[in-house]
Amino acid sequence: MSERAAPFYCPYCGEEHLEPREEHGAWFCADCVRSFQLKFLGVGAPRTTASPPSASQPSKENDR
Template identity: 70%
Template sequence: MSERAAPFHCPYCGEEDLRPGEQGHGSWECAACNRGFRLKFLGLLARGVRRADHEGDEQT
Protein backbone atom coordinates (compact mmCIF):
# COMPACT_ATOMS: atom_id res chain seq x y z
CA MET A 1 0.00 0.00 0.00
CA SER A 2 1.27 3.48 -0.81
CA GLU A 3 1.87 6.31 1.62
CA ARG A 4 -0.66 9.12 1.99
CA ALA A 5 -0.17 12.17 -0.16
CA ALA A 6 1.16 15.33 1.44
CA PRO A 7 0.78 18.91 0.23
CA PHE A 8 3.88 20.49 -1.29
CA HIS A 9 2.87 24.14 -0.80
CA CYS A 10 0.81 26.14 1.67
CA PRO A 11 -2.52 27.14 0.03
CA TYR A 12 -2.29 30.59 1.67
CA CYS A 13 1.32 31.76 1.17
CA GLY A 14 2.82 29.18 -1.19
CA GLU A 15 5.77 28.31 1.06
CA GLU A 16 6.99 24.74 1.48
CA ASP A 17 7.68 24.72 5.24
CA LEU A 18 4.77 22.43 6.20
CA ARG A 19 4.39 20.07 9.12
CA PRO A 20 1.60 17.66 10.07
CA GLY A 21 -0.83 19.36 12.44
CA GLU A 22 -1.77 18.19 15.91
CA GLN A 23 -5.53 18.35 15.21
CA GLY A 24 -5.65 14.93 13.59
CA HIS A 25 -5.66 13.31 10.17
CA GLY A 26 -5.34 15.72 7.25
CA SER A 27 -4.33 18.77 9.28
CA TRP A 28 -1.19 20.71 8.36
CA GLU A 29 0.65 23.71 9.78
CA CYS A 30 2.68 26.25 7.82
CA ALA A 31 5.65 27.67 9.72
CA ALA A 32 6.06 30.53 7.23
CA CYS A 33 2.63 32.18 7.64
CA ASN A 34 1.64 30.50 10.95
CA ARG A 35 -1.63 29.11 9.56
CA GLY A 36 -3.21 25.73 10.02
CA PHE A 37 -5.37 24.01 7.41
CA ARG A 38 -6.97 20.65 6.73
CA LEU A 39 -7.02 18.66 3.51
CA LYS A 40 -9.64 16.11 2.60
CA PHE A 41 -9.91 13.91 -0.47
CA LEU A 42 -13.51 13.97 -1.66
CA GLY A 43 -13.30 11.32 -4.36
CA LEU A 44 -12.90 10.93 -8.09
CA LEU A 45 -15.05 12.93 -10.46
CA ALA A 46 -17.53 10.89 -12.49
CA ARG A 47 -16.75 12.52 -15.84
CA GLY A 48 -13.25 13.72 -15.14
CA VAL A 49 -12.00 17.27 -15.28
CA ARG A 50 -12.66 19.33 -18.38
CA ARG A 51 -10.30 22.21 -19.00
CA ALA A 52 -11.52 25.60 -20.14
CA ASP A 53 -8.43 26.23 -22.28
CA HIS A 54 -10.32 25.21 -25.44
CA GLU A 55 -13.02 27.88 -25.13
CA GLY A 56 -11.48 30.16 -27.75
CA ASP A 57 -10.90 27.36 -30.28
CA GLU A 58 -13.22 27.37 -33.24
CA GLN A 59 -13.60 24.49 -35.63
CA THR A 60 -14.21 25.36 -39.28
Protein backbone atom coordinates (compact mmCIF):
# COMPACT_ATOMS: atom_id res chain seq x y z
CA MET A 1 0.00 0.00 0.00
CA SER A 2 1.33 3.41 -0.84
CA GLU A 3 1.94 5.98 1.85
CA ARG A 4 -0.35 8.59 0.30
CA ALA A 5 -3.41 6.33 0.73
CA ALA A 6 -2.94 6.04 4.51
CA PRO A 7 -5.72 7.77 6.48
CA PHE A 8 -5.01 10.38 9.15
CA TYR A 9 -8.27 9.82 11.04
CA CYS A 10 -11.31 7.54 11.13
CA PRO A 11 -14.08 8.69 8.77
CA TYR A 12 -16.71 7.60 11.33
CA CYS A 13 -15.50 8.99 14.67
CA GLY A 14 -12.53 11.21 13.76
CA GLU A 15 -10.05 9.49 16.07
CA GLU A 16 -6.48 8.70 15.03
CA HIS A 17 -6.02 5.21 16.58
CA LEU A 18 -5.99 3.24 13.31
CA GLU A 19 -4.51 -0.15 12.54
CA PRO A 20 -3.98 -1.60 9.05
CA ARG A 21 -5.89 -4.81 8.24
CA GLU A 22 -4.68 -7.71 6.13
CA GLU A 23 -6.91 -6.79 3.18
CA HIS A 24 -5.47 -4.27 0.74
CA GLY A 25 -6.46 -0.76 1.79
CA ALA A 26 -8.46 -1.88 4.84
CA TRP A 27 -8.13 -0.15 8.22
CA PHE A 28 -9.56 -0.74 11.71
CA CYS A 29 -10.42 1.98 14.23
CA ALA A 30 -9.87 0.82 17.82
CA ASP A 31 -11.98 3.68 19.24
CA CYS A 32 -15.29 3.08 17.43
CA VAL A 33 -14.53 -0.60 16.59
CA ARG A 34 -15.27 -0.13 12.87
CA SER A 35 -13.40 -1.19 9.77
CA PHE A 36 -13.23 0.75 6.53
CA GLN A 37 -11.39 0.52 3.23
CA LEU A 38 -9.59 3.17 1.21
CA LYS A 39 -9.47 3.26 -2.55
CA PHE A 40 -7.06 5.55 -4.37
CA LEU A 41 -8.67 6.66 -7.62
CA GLY A 42 -5.77 8.78 -8.88
CA VAL A 43 -5.69 12.13 -10.55
CA GLY A 44 -5.61 12.83 -14.21
CA ALA A 45 -7.13 14.92 -16.93
CA PRO A 46 -10.79 15.72 -16.31
CA ARG A 47 -13.24 13.81 -18.45
CA THR A 48 -15.42 15.73 -20.83
CA THR A 49 -19.10 14.94 -20.80
CA ALA A 50 -19.94 16.22 -24.27
CA SER A 51 -22.92 14.41 -25.67
CA PRO A 52 -24.03 14.26 -29.29
CA PRO A 53 -26.91 16.58 -30.24
CA SER A 54 -30.30 15.04 -29.60
CA ALA A 55 -33.07 14.71 -32.17
CA SER A 56 -34.94 17.68 -30.67
CA GLN A 57 -32.00 20.03 -31.26
CA PRO A 58 -31.30 20.86 -34.91
CA SER A 59 -27.74 20.41 -36.04
CA LYS A 60 -25.79 23.17 -37.78
CA GLU A 61 -25.98 21.33 -41.09
CA ASN A 62 -29.80 21.49 -41.10
CA ASP A 63 -29.79 25.28 -40.59
CA ARG A 64 -28.71 26.03 -44.19
